[in-house]
Amino acid sequence: MNQAPDRVVLRKLVSALRERHYMHTVRFPSLQRPFFMLPFEPNVMLSYTRNKTSPFTPSALPSLYRFRWFAKHPDTALLYRFFFLNQPAPLRHLSKILGNELIGQLVDAGIVQKSDGHARATFRMVPYGDTIFLSDPDQGDARTTIQYVYLGGDSVTLSNFVSTRMLHRSYGRGLDLCAGTAFQGHNIKSHCDSVIAAEFNPRAVDFARAILYANSVPDTFSVIQSDLWQNVTGNFDIIVSNPPYYPVPKNKWNPMIMDVFGGADHGMEKPLTIFDGFGQFLNPSGEGILLAASPIIKGEDVLLSRLKPLAEKHGLETVLVPWKYTNMRLDPEYQVENSIDYLIHYIVHARLTGNGSVISSGYPFLVRTLQKLQLGFQKMLPSWPRR
Ligand SMILES: C[S@@+](CC[C@H](N)C(=O)[O-])C[C@H]1O[C@@H](n2cnc3c(N)ncnc32)[C@H](O)[C@@H]1O
Structure with missing residues (x-):
């Protein structure tokens, strides 16, 4: 049961994410809804155009909202998939975006784990308001982390x-x-x-x-x-x-x-x-x-x-x-x-x-x-x- 990672390294990560437009992803609905909920999507679209969606807004088509912006900002796309969706990423790409020095510090602090040329984030970085939050990755109802830290x-x-x-x-x-x-x-x-x-x-x-x-x-x-x-x-x-x-x-x-x-x-x-x-x-x-x-x-x-x-x-x-x-x-x-x-x-x-x-x-x-x-x-x- 690890505590929060080294604060100094976390602060460096937060400012690196800010510099790479991570806060912009705050509007993208990211909670995958079953496809049969598609009839409700116009409601999500309306909320999106009114700036009322968040990373926790459920959508049957989450990639629809981020597709165009991510095409123009591939680095932010990778960071978002890595630190918010907690998907693995090639270590080489990640190092190119964040620099070898910071990646080394993130690994030492336990924020990033590497194996076989790939990396995985052990925490979730959640953009909201003017803050980037640190929480545990989503584990649904199948919890494995003792003293799980929730944000949802x-x-x-x-x-x-x-x-x-x-x-x-x-x-x-x-x-x-x-x-x-x-x-x-x-x-x-x-x-x-x-x-x-x-x-x-x-x-x-x-x-x-x-x-x-x-x-x-x-x-x-x-x-x-x-x-x-x-x-x-x-x-x-x-x-x-x-x-x-x-x-x-x-x-x-x-x-x-x-x-x-x-x-x-x-x-x-x-x-x-x-x-x-x-x-x-x-x-x-x-x-x-x-x-x-x-x-x-x-x-x-x-x-x-x-x-x-x-x-x-x-x-x-x-x-x-x-x-x-x-x-x-x-x-x-x-x-x-x-x-x-x-x-x-x-x-x-x-x-x-x-x-x-x-x-x-x-x-x-x-x-x-x-x-x-x-x-x-x-x-x-x-x-x-x-x-
Ligand atoms: C549903 S989470 C919400 C966390 C946060 N307020 C938010 O909105 O994201 C409930 C929180 O209450 C905390 N909690 C549970 N029992 C508690 C208690 N007896 N006293 C204080 N906090 C407690 C949990 O550890 C957890 O962080």
């Missing part, structure tokens, strides 16, 4: 929401809780006097600190290790959190899925503990936002009923914004055994006003209907567990 599609979903709905003003102190790479903290940093990122996984803490150093971020942004609120002190004007929020049965928990496991109560324990803490750690009129997933059991939206008493206790005016209806990819057996019809992924946005309430905002009818059809279809497949 829901990180971008939350940060986009925060950017459009909350960053129209400036804040004093900001907190990114369950920070991972401190992705959410970076998103709010230019709107805050100071930011603290708090994270439990010691390896992620190390990554987050290395990212700050490699991107030359001022020391008004710091990282602490904390089990949820344990080591957090003082009050905040904005708190952003993308915590683990999936249910995982006890016998399936392991230290490779710390980013996933939301705790007891069908994975709502950690999101609810964070929401409860908003009452103590937000300044008056302060805003807190987090991701959570609600199990729908016999028609009841369970998260909604758990949040209500907490919102009333603290005076948190709360809006739930749905953004995905899904069956559990991690554990369908658990879903069937616990009579969970499906999960609704929510953005939970609260303001400390003294008027405790929870309302749920609408989800576009067409999207909801299509997603529900997809859920029904999954349940008809022979692979879906039966009681």
Whole structure:
């Protein structure tokens, strides 16, 4: 279980990538969607023309978007395939682009492994906003890395929401809780006097600190290790959190899925503990936002009923914004055994006003209907567990 690589070498890599236009790749949708999702592609195209896509936007035709630009920038294309998609590359080509000296340092630092004239990146370099993040390569549901450091599609979903709905003003102190790479903290940093990122996984803490150093971020942004609120002190004007929020049965928990496991109560324990803490750690009129997933059991939206008493206790005016209806990819057996019809992924946005309430905002009818059809279809497949 390696920690983050040498920070000085990482900083050299980050500036070499910037010089070679790596930040330009931030718009290219790169998450491969199954080909049968092609009818949804016009939506992706529209988002792309509006500059609203990211490397985590799913697309049935990801190469379509980068093809023309990459034809004119073959060096960036190779770097992107190597450091973002984690595909192997000929060592000779890589050395030509980055220089033998830097390649030697990357190998010594464990960022690049070489064998038989080819090289492979052992970490993922993710461009987003004004930062290049270091995370573990995507391992899907088949995790092999202990204390895996996550950065993925829901990180971008939350940060986009925060950017459009909350960053129209400036804040004093900001907190990114369950920070991972401190992705959410970076998103709010230019709107805050100071930011603290708090994270439990010691390896992620190390990554987050290395990212700050490699991107030359001022020391008004710091990282602490904390089990949820344990080591957090003082009050905040904005708190952003993308915590683990999936249910995982006890016998399936392991230290490779710390980013996933939301705790007891069908994975709502950690999101609810964070929401409860908003009452103590937000300044008056302060805003807190987090991701959570609600199990729908016999028609009841369970998260909604758990949040209500907490919102009333603290005076948190709360809006739930749905953004995905899904069956559990991690554990369908658990879903069937616990009579969970499906999960609704929510953005939970609260303001400390003294008027405790929870309302749920609408989800576009067409999207909801299509997603529900997809859920029904999954349940008809022979692979879906039966009681
Ligand atoms: C889904 S990941 C999100 C990471 C990051 N916030 C983002 O948006 O990319 C959840 C993160 O919460 C961390 N985490 C899990 N349990 C925690 C705890 N008890 N206290 C603090 N962080 C925790 C995980 O290690 C992981 O980095």
